[in-house]
Structures are given as structure tokens and as C-alpha cells.
Amino acid sequence: IEEDNQQGVAELLEDLHPADIAEMMEDLTMEEAKFIYRLLDGETASDVLVEMDEADRRRLLRELPSEIIVSKFIDFMDSDDAADVVADLDEDQQREVLNEIGDIEQAGDIVDLLEYDEDSAGGIMAKELVKVNENWNVATCLKEISKQAEEVDEIFYIYVTDDDDKLKGVLSLKKLILSNTNTKIANLYNPEIKKVITDTRQEEVAEIMDKYDLVAIPVVDDIGRLKGRITWDDVIDIVREEAERDYQMVSGITGDVESSDKVWPLIRARFPWLMVGLLGGIVSATILKTHGDSLSKVTQLAFFIPLIAAMAGNVGVQSSSIIVKTIASGVKDMETPTRKLLKDISVAFLTATAFSVLIFIYNFFTAGDLRLTYAVSISLFIVILFASLFGTIIPLVLHKFKIDPALATGPFITTMNDILGMFIYLGVASLFFNLG
Amino acid sequence: IEEDNQQGVAELLEDLHPADIAEMMEDLTMEEAKFIYRLLDGETASDVLVEMDEADRRRLLRELPSEIIVSKFIDFMDSDDAADVVADLDEDQQREVLNEIGDIEQAGDIVDLLEYDEDSAGGIMAKELVKVNENWNVATCLKEISKQAEEVDEIFYIYVTDDDDKLKGVLSLKKLILSNTNTKIANLYNPEIKKVITDTRQEEVAEIMDKYDLVAIPVVDDIGRLKGRITWDDVIDIVREEAERDYQMVSGITGDVESSDKVWPLIRARFPWLMVGLLGGIVSATILKTHGDSLSKVTQLAFFIPLIAAMAGNVGVQSSSIIVKTIASGVKDMETPTRKLLKDISVAFLTATAFSVLIFIYNFFTAGDLRLTYAVSISLFIVILFASLFGTIIPLVLHKFKIDPALATGPFITTMNDILGMFIYLGVASLFFNLG
Numbered sequence: 018i019e020e021d022n023q024q025g026v027a028e029l030l031e032d033l034h035p036a037d038i039a040e041m042m043e044d045l046t047m048e049e050a051k052f053i054y055r056l057l058d059g060e061t062a063s064d065v066l067v068e069m070d071e072a073d074r075r076r077l078l079r080e081l082p083s084e085i086i087v088s089k090f091i092d093f094m095d096s097d098d099a100a101d102v103v104a105d106l107d108e109d110q111q112r113e114v115l116n117e118i119g120d121i122e123q124a125g126d127i128v129d130l131l132e133y134d135e136d137s138a139g140g141i142m143a144k145e146l147v148k149v150n151e152n153w154n155v156a157t158c159l160k161e162i163s164k165q166a167e168e169v170d171e172i173f174y175i176y177v178t179d180d181d182d183k184l185k186g187v188l189s190l191k192k193l194i195l196s197n198t199n200t201k202i203a204n205l206y207n208p209e210i211k212k213v214i215t216d217t218r219q220e221e222v223a224e225i226m227d228k229y230d231l232v233a234i235p236v237v238d239d240i241g242r243l244k245g246r247i248t249w250d251d252v253i254d255i256v257r258e259e260a261e262r263d264y265q266m267v268s269g270i271t272g273d274v275e276s277s278d279k280v281w282p283l284i285r286a287r288f289p290w291l292m293v294g295l296l297g298g299i300v301s302a303t304i305l306k307t308h309g310d311s312l313s314k315v316t317q318l319a320f321f322i323p324l325i326a327a328m329a330g331n332v333g334v335q336s337s338s339i340i341v342k343t344i345a346s347g348v349k350d351m352e353t354p355t356r357k358l359l360k361d362i363s364v365a366f367l368t369a370t371a372f373s374v375l376i377f378i379y380n381f382f383t384a385g386d387l388r389l390t391y392a393v394s395i396s397l398f399i400v401i402l403f404a405s406l407f408g409t410i411i412p413l414v415l416h417k418f419k420i421d422p423a424l425a426t427g428p429f430i431t432t433m434n435d436i437l438g439m440f441i442y443l444g445v446a447s448l449f450f451n452l453g
Numbered sequence: 454i455e456e457d458n459q460q461g462v463a464e465l466l467e468d469l470h471p472a473d474i475a476e477m478m479e480d481l482t483m484e485e486a487k488f489i490y491r492l493l494d495g496e497t498a499s500d501v502l503v504e505m506d507e508a509d510r511r512r513l514l515r516e517l518p519s520e521i522i523v524s525k526f527i528d529f530m531d532s533d534d535a536a537d538v539v540a541d542l543d544e545d546q547q548r549e550v551l552n553e554i555g556d557i558e559q560a561g562d563i564v565d566l567l568e569y570d571e572d573s574a575g576g577i578m579a580k581e582l583v584k585v586n587e588n589w590n591v592a593t594c595l596k597e598i599s600k601q602a603e604e605v606d607e608i609f610y611i612y613v614t615d616d617d618d619k620l621k622g623v624l625s626l627k628k629l630i631l632s633n634t635n636t637k638i639a640n641l642y643n644p645e646i647k648k649v650i651t652d653t654r655q656e657e658v659a660e661i662m663d664k665y666d667l668v669a670i671p672v673v674d675d676i677g678r679l680k681g682r683i684t685w686d687d688v689i690d691i692v693r694e695e696a697e698r699d700y701q702m703v704s705g706i707t708g709d710v711e712s713s714d715k716v717w718p719l720i721r722a723r724f725p726w727l728m729v730g731l732l733g734g735i736v737s738a739t740i741l742k743t744h745g746d747s748l749s750k751v752t753q754l755a756f757f758i759p760l761i762a763a764m765a766g767n768v769g770v771q772s773s774s775i776i777v778k779t780i781a782s783g784v785k786d787m788e789t790p791t792r793k794l795l796k797d798i799s800v801a802f803l804t805a806t807a808f809s810v811l812i813f814i815y816n817f818f819t820a821g822d823l824r825l826t827y828a829v830s831i832s833l834f835i836v837i838l839f840a841s842l843f844g845t846i847i848p849l850v851l852h853k854f855k856i857d858p859a860l861a862t863g864p865f866i867t868t869m870n871d872i873l874g875m876f877i878y879l880g881v882a883s884l885f886f887n888l889g
Contacts (some may be wrong), residue, residue, distance in 0.1 A: 260696030268774035276779040298760025303755040319755035320741040324734025338704035343712040
């Protein structure tokens with residue numbers, strides 16, 4: 018397609034949406050991508066950059082001089098996107114780029130935004146918003162809004178502040194249009210407004226906006242001054258990221274890979290948890306080795322090793338993913354810890370009973386040795402009980418120590434419970450066959 | 454709290470957001486919930502109902518007479534929410550409620566919406582929107598908009614249609630305000646508009662809105678007539694639901710449970726996949742039984758059963774969740790099927806080589822019997838290769854037959870691969886020990 022036919026390519030690009038161009042870029046080499054960027058106007062180029070995959074973007078930025086980054090991208094961006102781009106650069110380049118920005122106000126906004134933790138409301142908000150003073154009237158407002166609106170992609174809400182820039186309330190564009198031009202804003206706005214503070218965690222922001230169906234939420238500092246706003250598209254990204262991280266954890270994949278990725282990233286994403294599984298398998302083998310006598314005397318014991326391991330693993334993954342999801346949803350639990358523990362124990366107890374009865378019935382009719390039947394049922398009972406409690410407790414403990422509880426889903430809990438399962442199974446079996 | 458102190462409770466409720474009331478309702482009995490509803494005004498009551506958990510809502514509606522459902526809820530709802538509520542009722546009650554609705558236009562909207570598949574754009578869109586004719590001028594538009602705006606919660610975009618109600622383009626409120634009142638709409642609107650058709654799948658709608666950062670998208674019928682619009686909050690719900698379903702599948706949980714649920718739903722959600730695991734364990738036991746001779750002669754073979762099973766399971770879950778995520782993301786793959794298959798085989802091959810070499814080294818130094826070392830390594834190699842390919846191929850086949858590919862993640866693939874692993878392991882071992 019691309020034989021330096023500048024004219025043709027430029028025409029082709031004109032009809033495409035920035036998001037489509039960004040998607041296309043991912044399949045191109047660095048040289049081809051640079052060639053495309055040269056053909057795009059600033060507005061489009063900056064939109065494409067925002068839509069691009071983070072890793073690709075970082076690589077591209079590293080190759081560009083600071084003047085180009087500013088004149089081609091930063092100048093056309095909203096403050097939140099600009100701050101993201103600057104944050105991706107190394108420190109020297111950051112300073113260069115910031116000094117290159119002509120508009121001192123924009124540079125200041127970016128510096129402000131870089132101060133905040135990137136997972137906090139401050140880190141994801143944009144400085145661009147439309148605000149009016151409560152003492153103005155409708156006519157002044159409309160004039161002021163058309164001035165401010167140039168910098169803002171979509172207005173959504175108009176925020177009302179007092180003389181100290183403290184957030185007082187919100188006003189819809191609809192209401193403003195339908196009101197008499199002499200009416201004072203103070204009489205129009207809605208003072209009941211949901212807002213977040215700059216250091217609110219981004220997950221909490223997403224929850225609030227989702228719960229109250231807000232298309233944008235204002236961000237204030239500790240003393241209530243309006244600092245920025247977060248819009249719905251940021252929230253979708255948070256929800257998606259969160260869900261994806263949990264999904265990857267439970268599947269035992271590290272990093273964000275898709276089947277269209279190259280061979281090497283795919284292997285790298287799989288390796289760590291498979292390594293954990295391998296080490297777990299070696300530990301299990303060692304446990305079995307110490308019971309080598311029992312196994313050689315009663316070969317039938319070996320038959321149920323996969324069953325015990327599978328049940329231990331599955332129960333553990335279920336328990337851990339239920340509790341991780343509950344922690345993530347952030348719902349304050351009304352249940353007291355004791356009642357909660359009692360309930361978890363009853364669920365585990367009933368599940369354990371059901372499945373050990375089932376396997377008892379099966380073995381009763383198929384296995385010759387009644388001792389084996391007892392040993393398998395009883396150890397399955399104990400294994401399910403412990404696997405279930407471990408699955409619940411370990412994520413809770415991790416959460417307590419501020420470690421991501423999702424770490425303890427998937428292969429981690431499966432491996433732990435495999436080992437636990439072997440330990441219990443052969444311990445119980447030894448008792449039954451007096452092989453201690 | 455609730456000793457029929459109507460006055461007190463009513464005052465308390467007044468200060469709460471509908472979403473908060475809905476959250477509170479979930480902990481109340483049916484009688485208490487009904488009591489609360491009686492205290493709420495229609496606008497709030499209907500908002501609370503929309504925010505409520507689906508199962509609770511259904512139970513509540515079943516207990517209320519049709520007149521109350523209409524006068525207290527439907528009359529205050531947007532068409533999409535009203536259609537959802539009506540869809541929850543049984544057929545007789547549906548007819549009663551629809552006949553009870555006074556506003557014939559609203560009843561018609563609901564009937565229209567009920568026609569669409571609930572997972573399609575038509576099924577999630579609302580009829581309420583603001584539209585203007587391309588032949589009007591700005592002044593007429595503003596007048597018309599203030600009339601239409603009463604029924605619409607948030608305007609977001611103004612849609613421009615021709616005399617046949619066909620969608621021509623979109624206009625922002627901002628642009629309208631900043632334009633001269635005599636300007637004709639035809640000269641103002643943006644004709645490049647993203648839209649979906651009534652039978653577009655909801656996942657695709659979510660993707661388009663997310664990709665192009667649209668806060669609302671218009672829905673047209675097959676000949677381009679404007680039928681409704683879908684707003685960002687519907688999309689968040691879709692994204693969340695999709696992510697949760699996949700997460701549940703890979704964790705082996707059926708149904709949407711949280712740890713705060715009661716004992717019985719928790720057990721019910723866990724039972725089906727544990728049952729699959731149990732049956733798989735029994736099959737594995739049967740396979741091992743047919744190799745009972747080998748196991749009794751070479752007890753050490755049993756030591757590595759958990760390792761082989763764990764690796765088979767983990768590799769399978771990884772492969773299946775990567776491919777399921779890729780299918781869900783809906784990205785059209787540029788790779789040809791042959792290249793894709795070749796790549797998957799190389800990933801599986803390299804992973805299998807790495808781990809069989811690792812276990813070879815471990816066993817070489819710890820296991821006395823070189824035949825065991827060979828048997829474990831070689832079967833681990835074959836098991837990883839097959840587990841990986843099965844993990845990729847089964848979801849693809851399910852997808853081909855229009856079955857949810859996520860079914861083949863988690864316990865399903867683990868169980869399958871456990872069985873496969875035992876089969877391969879003992880087959881290979883038999884060869885090495887000449888025990889066939």
C-alpha cells in the first residue's frame with residue numbers, strides 16, 4: 018500500500034476516524050508509523066496518539082524530538098491526555114517538553130496533574146471544564162460559556178463556584194437555555210452535587226459515577242475548590258482495566274496479551290504462573306514420596322490423586338474469586354465478621370458433605386476395599402473444607418496487607434490446594450491402612 | 454429503625470439518592486420494601502425500582518396490582534426502563550399493565566421496544582431523544598428542543614432528520630447556542646455520524662461507543678429511520694456484565710453471586726462445575742485403574758500425577774482464556790488461519806520444551822530411575838502441547854457453533870486436560886517400563 022505515495026495515503030487517512038487510524042498503526046513498523054504521522058494534521062495526530070496502545074506510544078515518543086512532541090501533539094490535547102503523554106517520557110525529556118510548551122497555562126496544568134498519584138481522581142481528571150460564578154446572571158453565563166467551551170470537547174455539566182473557586186453546585190445546559198437571561202445563577206443551580214476529592218481512588222470514582230449514572234463528576238481539593246472533572250470515558254477504561262486484571266489473574270496470565278500478539282510476549286505472560294505450578298507439583302511429588310510405602314502397598318490410593326487435587330483446586334478458585342469480586346465491588350458488608358465466618362463455614366461444610374457422600378456412594382459400589390472408600394470420602398471432606406476456607410481467607414489477608422487480593426486466585430490457590438490436598442489425603446489414608 | 458414511624462422514615466428518605474435507597478432495600482423484607490415504596494413519590498419510586506437488583510424487582514412486581522405498577526412506576530420512567538419492567542412481568546400482567554397506561558404514545562413505545570431482542574441495540578435503546586428537522590432554522594430548533602427536552606433526562610446530542618425521519622447527522626447543543634438564530638440547520642450539522650442498526654448486537658454497540666468515545670449513539674432501522682438512542686450508562690452495564698460472565702466462567706461459578714449472598718445461592722452457584730470436576734476425577738481414576746499394574750510395579754509414577762495434572766490444567770486455562778478474550782474483543786484478525794495455527798503451535802512447543810527440560814533436570818538429580826526421568830519429561834512435553842492446543846481449539850469450535858466460548862474456560866478445560874494428562878502420562882510410562 019505504502020510506496021511513498023503521499024498524496025494517496027493522505028487522502029485515504031482523511032476519511033478515517035482517529036480511532037481507526039490508531040488501530041491500523043499497531044500493525045505498522047516504526048518507520049511507517051512516523052511516515053503516517055507526518056501526513057496527519059495536529060488535531061488528528063494527537064487524537065490518534067491518545068487512542069494508541071500504551072507500549073507502542075512510548076516507543077514512538079522516545080524517537081521524536083521534544084519540539085515535535087509539543088507542536089504536533091501536546092498543543093492539541095486536553096490536559097489529562099497531555100499529562101499522560103508527558104508522564105510516559107523519561108525525566109530529561111519531560112523537562113524539555115514542558116519548557117517547549119508555549120502556553121504557560123497549559124504547561125502549568127500539566128505540571129499540576131503530574132503531581133497526583135496516577136490511580137487517584139487527580140491523576141485521571143482533566144482541567145478543562147465549564148464553570149460559572151454563582152453571582153452572574155444567565156446572559157453573562159452564556160457569553161462566558163461560549164468562551165470557555167472552545168477548550169472543552171463536550172460540556173455535559175456547568176459547574177457553579179463562588180468567589181473563592183469553591184464548588185457550589187451544578188447547572189445543566191438545558192436549564193440555562195430555558196431560563197430568562199436576567200435570572201441569577203444562584204437561583205438556578207442544583208446544590209446537591211456528587212463530587213470526589215483529588216485523592217479518591219479511581220476505582221471508587223468509577224463506582225460513584227456508575228451508581229449515580231453521572232456522565233461527568235467534578236473533582237475538588239481538600240477545602241472544596243474545583244480542580245477538574247472526570248468524564249465517563251475514563252470510567253469505562255477503569256472498569257475494563259479492573260475486570261481484565263482480575264480475569265488475567267484467575268487465568269494465570271501476567272500482562273495484557275491477546276492471541277494476536279507475537280510468540281515471545283505470549284510465552285512470557287504464561288511462564289511465571291506455570292513455574293509456580295511446576296514447583297507446586299514438585300512439592301506434591303515430595304509429599305507423595307514420603308508416603309511411598311503406603312502407595313506401593315495400596316496402589317488404589319493413587320487412583321484418586323487427580324480427583325482430590327482437582328476438587329481442591331476448583332473449590333479454592335471458586336472461593337477466592339467470589340471473595341475477590343466482593344472486595345473489588347467495595348460494598349461495605351453489613352455482616353459481622355463472626356456471622357460471615359459462620360456462613361462461609363456452613364457453605365464449605367455443606368459442599369464438602371455433598372461431594373464426599375457422592376464419592377462414597379460411587380466407591381462403595383465400585384471399589385473392593387471399604388477402607389479405601391472411607392479414606393477417599395473423609396479426606397475429600399476435609400480437603401474441600403480447608404480448600405474453601407483457604408480460598409476465602411488468603412485473599413482477605415492479602416487485602417489487609419494492601420496486596421492485590423486477586424493474586425491469590427487462579428494458579429496460586431490451585432497450587433496451594435493441590436499440595437494441601439495431597440498432604441491431607443495421604444495423611445488420612447495412612448490412618449486407615451495403619452501405614453503411618 | 455422501622456416502627457411504623459412514617460413521618461421519620463419519610464424525612465430520612467427525602468435526603469437519600471434513589472441509588473442509595475435501592476441499595477438499602479436489598480436488605481429489607483418484602484413487607485418493609487412495600488412500606489418504603491408507599492412513602493416515596495413517583496419520580497423517586499421509579500428511580501429506585503430501576504436501580505434495584507433484578508431478582509428482587511421481579512419478586513416485588515409480582516406482588517403489586519397493575520394500576521399501582523403503572524401509576525407509581527411506569528408513568529415516570531423512560532421508555533427503555535419501562536420496557537425492561539414490563540418484560541419482567543408474566544404475559545397476563547403485561548397485557549394488564551399496557552392497557553392501564555394512559556398515555557397511548559408511551560404504551561406504543563413500550564410495545565415497540567418489547568419487539569426487539571433484548572441483547573440487540575433495539576432492546577437497550579430508549580425512545581426518548583431530541584431531534585430536529587434539517588429544514589428548520591436555529592430559532593425554531595431552540596423552541597422545539599425546549600419542548601422535547603422535558604421528556605429527556607440529558608440531551609447529549611441533537612439528531613438531525615429529514616422529512617422521512619431518516620437520520621442525516623448530529624448537532625451539538627454548544628454549536629447551536631453559538632450560532633445565529635436565522636441559520637438553517639442543514640448548514641450546521643455534522644453529517645459524519647456513527648450509528649447502529651436496531652439488530653446490532655449489544656456487545657458491538659458497546660465496542661463502537663467505547664472506541665469512538667461516544668456518550669450516546671443513535672439507533673436506526675434498516676432503511677435509516679431514527680428509532681432511538683443508547684446512552685453511555687447502558688454501555689457500562691454491558692461492559693460490566695460481559696466481564697463478569699467471563700470471570701465467573703473461568704472461576705467455575707454459575708450465576709452472579711457475592712460473598713454477602715445467602716448460603717443456598719452460594720452453594721447452588723458452585724455445585725455444577727464441582728460436579729463436572731468430580732466426574733472428571735472419576736474418569737481419571739478409571740484410567741489409572743486400567744494402569745493399576747504399572748502403578749503397583751513402579752510406585753514412583755504416582756508421585757508425578759499431581760504435577761502432570763496441574764500443568765495440564767494451568768496451561769489449558771491460560772490458552773482458553775487468551776482465546777476467549779480475543780474472541781470477545783471482536784478484533785478482526787489479520788493473521789491467516791495457517792499462520793495463527795503455526796504460531797500457537799510454536800508457543801505450545803516452546804513452553805512444553807522449557808518445562809520438560811526443567812523437570813528433566815530436577816528428576817535427573819533426585820530420581821534414581823532414569824526411565825522415570827524420561828517418562829515424566831516426555832509425557833509432560835506431550836501433555837503441555839495437547840493441553841495448550843485443546844485450550845485454544847475448543848473455544849474456537851464452540852464459537853463456530855454459536856455457543857459461548859467462555860464455557861470452555863476454567864473447570865471445564867481443567868477437567869478435560871486432567872483426563873488427557875493421565876491418559877498420556879500412563880501411556881508414555883507404560884512404554885518406558887515395558888508394562889503395556
